[in-house]
Amino acid sequence: MYAISVFVFLCLFFGKIEHGNCQVQQMLNKLVCIEHNECGACLSAASHCRWCADINYNSGAPRCNDDESLANTGCSQTLIQRPEKPVWEVVENNSLQDMSPNSLENVVQIQPQRVHLSLKPRETQTIQFSYRPAKNYPLDLYYLMDLTWSMKDDKETLVSLRDDLPILLKNLTDNFRLGFGSFAEKPLMPFISTDARRLANPCSVEEEACEATYSYKHHLSLTNQINEFIEHVNSSSVTANLDNAEAQLDALVQVIACGDKIGWAEHSRKIVILLSDGLMHTAGDGKLGGATKKNDDQCHLDDKGYYSDAATYDYPSVAQLYRLLEKYKVNVIFAVTESVKDHYDSLNQLLEDFTYVAKLESDSSNILKLVKTGYEDIVSVVDFHDDSDQGPVKIKYFTDCGVKDSPMKEETRCTGVEYGMTLNYEARVTLEACPEFRSFKQTIRIAESQLGQDALTLEVDIQCGCACSSQVQERTPMCSINSHFVCGVCQCNKGWSGPSCDCAIGNENESAELMAQCREPNATRSIACSGAGECMCGECECDYGFTGRYCQCKTCDVSLENSLECGGVGRGVCVCGQCACTEGWSGSACDCTDRNDTCIAPAGTDVCSGHGDCVCGRCECDVADESGAKYSGMFCESCATCDNPLCARAEPCVACHLNASCTDTCTIGSVNYTVIEMIGTTVTDMTSCFLRLEEEGLECEYKYTYSPESSGVEISISSKECYTPTSARIMTNGLIIMGCVIAIGLIVILFIKCAQVFSDRRAYAKFVKEAQESRKNMQELNPLYISPISEFRLPDSFPRDKSD
Known part of the structure; x- marks a missing residue:
């Protein structure tokens, strides 16, 4: 065995052998089998591994090998253990159906209802199922009201809605029932006054009479009689307490747990609407008054409907309330006043799957609106959960959330769901590894988290064992006292190990003989478990990341596509840290197809x-x-x-889809084209096609991408832009250009005209100025005028008398 191992890895390292080399592949197939010494581990190693359960088989040859090798080494064909045949069967598959009048038996919201399948290690199976909310699904609505003194007016408002309430509920569903209960506070100090007068009448300070303080009281079981509901609300009495926190959680636990007294129907949407203007007590607060016992989540209502053990049990915790809401599938609408809404918003963050918070007016005048919006918010959310955590099977969910032609996305929760919408889901069920090498069944229930009545049940056969494992002989001369005979070999009982099953696990003695069993023969380093594990009773317990009998091998690579070792069943198997890929696959994790x-x-x-x-x-x-x-x-x-030839091939189908002249799928030649519209989404594909069509006088350009599918080609239309057709655009552009030319000409002419006027005005002003200057210098006399007066002057040198 070890010679083969060394040879194979030397070939892989030095030889650069082609992937299709049959001889090397056969040795890899043998190597993945022969290191296993139990039947279950052998058959789980690879699909070609077989186990010889023949008691007379040659002990020198490996019992785990392929069919041909076991036959050649003398194993009886009838005693060769082979993997079980795969199982796939839809056991129950009723069609989706809304509620029939006066009958709940025919309501079907999930299809199929039961599937029987098998899983081998590293195998994934895909189950497709559909979900459609049924119309007129029954509604059980329980009013849980704070009846402390501050809520007195709110009770009267609810009574005044006698006529409007049934109309509202009829618009939601034809099948509804109403119940009524109230809460106040634990009748303990310091939450209430222990004065004798105040105990009998907590409202004595207001000079009015009211009922003694109680934690929770159930007034009316669920009924479809509106008048009876109004009468019980009207006849209820308010009470009082000292602090501003009430016993909401006490009341909720009793409403949920006392299903037989409240009257919850098995098939119904269960909603509690809690009206309050106060804060709430939580676990630990009750100890202040002496209620020291942890809340037991059980029903404790007496014959009169009171919570009889309020003084004994503490308030429940938020975690307890969540578990009850999830178990009984009850939703709560917190209708609270503005002053305490932040407190309930914080609570809603912890109970988001089952609660809704709305603002209540001070007199509860908007209570009907809150019922409607709260109900619509609750029913518009669909979320699937399962109980697969109780076994080795893991499930991933993919859904289109009811959007036609939308791609599947990994999601369990869908919002905005309306009646009539069909949500398509894919549950990918995976068994990564065998928890123990035996065959057993795991039943998984996939249910909608808020209802839970309809479910898809998966009956999964975990194929990790052998048929011969059921024929165990506890006592046989061939085996030691601490072992049993199974599938042709002696195997140690639980708690025992070693070559002779004489080493108690947890109390082993590290003798030289046992330590030798943990050392790989002919290895260059004689270290126990290759230094990558611990020797326990002659067997190696490997550290994380190592495997093999002597921890000599590293674990194999995991495929990024499906998170399975060596790509899972059908792609390859792990051979001592190296993936041996099946024909058609390659790569370090067998995730590269040939x-x-x-x-x-x-x-x-x-x-x-x-x-x-x-x-x-x-x-x-x-x-x-x-x-x-x-x-x-x-x-x-x-x-x-260059042009894209695929765009040209797809254009006829895209145009046909946009013109609504064909179905979503059309065929050209031998190729089926499926067209979906995803306008507004971001396209990650780098290659896009464009198609121009005329629509209502506009020229529209569509952008789309393509991707090949198993059934053909999927075309995704991602954007649409419309504009005026080319001919109209040319005419429009021409008119615009002509207009621009004319406008520019007018502007030029106007500019020239303005320049001329400005120039003329400047010349005229200059002329006027020169004329004025001329008149001033000539004193306004005509140069041709001759004056009749003669004037003579003596020369300046002529002597003059002093008298002159």
Whole structure:
């Protein structure tokens, strides 16, 4: 065995052997089997591993091997243990159906209802199911009212809604029932006054009479008689306490736990509407008054409907309330006043799956509106849970949330669900590894979290054992006292280990003989468990990340696609830290397919359109031109300077879909095209196609992408832009240009005219100024005028008398 192991790994490391080398693959197949010494572990190792349960089989050869090897080494064909046949059966599959009048038996909200399947280690099965909320599903609505003194007016408001209440509920569902209860406070000090007068009449300070303080009182079981409900509300009496916190949680636990007294129906949507203007006490507060026992989540109502053990049990915790709401599938609407709404918002964050908080007016005048909005908010949410945590099976959910042609997303919770919507789900059920090597059944219940009455039940056969395991012989001369005979070999009883099953686990003595069993023969380093584990009674318990009989192997890579070792069943098996991939798969985790059909474009023939190589089922594109730019697209069908042939092939189906002249699926040649509209979403695909169509006088451009599916090609229309057609745009642009030219000409003419006027005005002003200057210098005399007066002057040198 060890020689084979060494040879295989040397070949893989030095030889660069092709993947299709049959001889190496056969040795890998043997190696993954022969190291196992139990039947269950053998059959779980790989699909080709077989176990020889023949008591007379040659002890020198491995009992775990492939069919051919076991037959060649003398194992009887009738005693060769083989993997069980896979199981897949839809046991119950009733069609979805709304409620029939006066009958609940025919209501079906989930389809199918029961599936029987099998799982092997590293195997995933996909179960498709649908969910549709049934119309007129029964509603059980229980009013739980704070009847302390401050809520006196609110009770009267509720009584005044005698006529409006049934109309509102009829609009929600034809099948409804109402119940009524009230709460106040634990009748203990310091929550109430212990004065004798105040005990009998807590409202004596208000000079009015009221009922003695109580924690919770059930007034009316669920009924469809509105008048009876109003009468019980009207006849109820208020009470009082000292602090501003009440016993809401005490009351809620009793309402939920006392199902037979409240009258909850098995098939109904159960809603409690809690009206209050006060805060709430939680676990621990009751100890102040002497209620020291932890709340037991049980019903404690006496014959008169009072919570009889309020003074004994403490208030429940929020965690206790959550578990009860989840167990009994009850929803709570907290209708509270503005002053305490923040307190209940914080509570709602912890109980989000089952509660709704709304603002209540001081006189409760908007109570009907709150009932309607709260009910619609609760029924618009669909969330699926399961109980698979009780076993080794894990489940992932994918859904379209009722949106037609929407892709499946990993999600359990859908919002905005309306009556008539069908939600499609996929449950991917996986068994990563065998918890123990035996076959057993696990029953998983997948149910809607707020109702829980309708469910999909999965009956899962965990195929981790052998048929011969059921034929155990506890005592046989062949086996030691601490072992039993099973499947042709002696196996140690639980708690015992070692070659002779004489070492008690947890109390082992590390003798040289036992330690030798933990050392790999012929290894260069004789370290127990290869230094990667602990030797326990001659067997290695490996550290995380290591495996093998001597912890000599590392664990194999996990596929990123499905989170399974070596890709899971059908892709490969782990052989001492190396994935041995089956035909058609390669890569370190066997997540690289050798098929190239996914690289061939629809209706095409060339791999990657002749412009690239198919690697792991995807195209790696070549360089398109000297600039270094590459071909693009899923099939390397596009480049910056070439047309996309796939766009042209898909155009007729896209146009047909947009014109509503065909169904969502059309066929061109041998290819089916499915068109879905996802306008407004972000397209991650780098290759997009464009289609231009005329719609209502506008030219619209649609952007879409394509992706190949098993049934054909899926076309996703991601955007739409509309504008005026080309001819109209040319005419419009021409008119705009002409208008612009005319406007510019007018502006130029106006500018020239303004310049001329400005120039003329400047010239005229200059003329006027010169004329004025001329008149001033000439004193306004005509230069041709000759004066009749003669004037003579003596020369300045002529002597003059002093008298002159």
